[in-house]
Amino acid sequence: MDSLLSQLTAGNVVLDLGCGYGSFHYEAYPFRTLATDLHLPDELLKIRRPGVEYFQADSNTIPLRNESVDAVICHNTLEHFAAYEETLSEIRRVLKPNGWLWIAVPNGDGLDDRLYRFVFEGGGHVNRFTFNGLVEKVQTITGLSLVQACDLFSSFVFLAKPTPERAAGFPRTAHFLLAVPEEFHRFAVIALNTVTRLADKALGSHYSLYGWGFVFAHQRPALPLPSFFNVCRQCGSGCAETHIQHFRKGVFGMRPYECPHCGELNVFVRPPTGHL
Numbered sequence: 001m002d003s004l005l006s007q008l009t010a011g012n013v014v015l016d017l018g019c020g021y022g023s024f025h026y027e028a029y030p031f032r033t034l035a036t037d038l039h040l041p042d043e044l045l046k047i048r049r050p051g052v053e054y055f056q057a058d059s060n061t062i063p064l065r066n067e068s069v070d071a072v073i074c075h076n077t078l079e080h081f082a083a084y085e086e087t088l089s090e091i092r093r094v095l096k097p098n099g100w101l102w103i104a105v106p107n108g109d110g111l112d113d114r115l116y117r118f119v120f121e122g123g124g125h126v127n128r129f130t131f132n133g134l135v136e137k138v139q140t141i142t143g144l145s146l147v148q149a150c151d152l153f154s155s156f157v158f159l160a161k162p163t164p165e166r167a168a169g170f171p172r173t174a175h176f177l178l179a180v181p182e183e184f185h186r187f188a189v190i191a192l193n194t195v196t197r198l199a200d201k202a203l204g205s206h207y208s209l210y211g212w213g214f215v216f217a218h219q220r221p222a223l224p225l226p227s228f229f230n231v232c233r234q235c236g237s238g239c240a241e242t243h244i245q246h247f248r249k250g251v252f253g254m255r256p257y258e259c260p261h262c263g264e265l266n267v268f269v270r271p272p273t274g275h276l
């Protein structure tokens with residue numbers, strides 16, 4: 001997504017649909033960002049930043065003019081929208097003819113999504129998508145074509161130890177995340193990430209696959225869309241081998257490293273072909 005956004009310029013407008021606290025780092029780009037969600041905390045609505053505008057809206061009735069935005073970002077949101085087909089119709093309406101649409105969704109049959117729904121009593125996920133099912137639906141409703149897609153790998157980041165304030169908003173089933181001792185918790189999440197990646201590499205399974213990222217447009221974007229096999233368990237950033245400055249001593253090809261973005265300890269497993 002970031003490589004695509006970096007092609008946009010100051011005159012462009014991007015709609016972050018279901019933005020939460022932001023699907024990308026708004027200040028890093030020169031274009032105007034419209035960030036919307038059904039409900040937004042007061043602290044975001046009060047923010048006055050050049051080039052960023054927050055507003056509350058239902059994604060099925062987006063209060064924007066026809067053909068007024070250059071790109072729409074639906075980053076891990078469509079699985080939360082009960083009437084997502086209506087949202088796709090609205091995207092078709094507000095997107096300029098040469099605009100593009102980014103969608104990231106979890107694999108509805110994947111381990112990550114199943115575990116997330118189990119721990120968080122559904123966690124607000126009301127749709128289960130398959131790769132082909134989603135592509136067909138988006139193409140039919142928006143009139144756009146799939147021009148690029150990539151695999152998104154899990155880091156089981158939702159299992160990270162929460163703060164007591166954050167855990168207070170969790171369902172009862174997820175309260176154990178706060179109760180588990182810190183060191184055991186850390187070990188368990190690192191082990192889950194490592195074991196799923198080793199299994200996928202050895203068996204060709206997809207236990208570490210989170211879901212997919214898609215770009216829909218009328219024309220093919222020029223930039224490649226990388227898939228990062230190793231993803232930080234704490235911050236969710238993808239880590240290519242070449243981005244890691246220093247590996248600790250490891251065993252059986254598994255090399256511990258500190259995430260270049262947040263500094264947390266992870267275990268690197270060399271990716272299968274086709275991924276970074």
Ligand SMILES: [Zn+2]
Pocket residue numbers: 232233234235236237259260261262263264
């Ligand atoms: Zn990190």
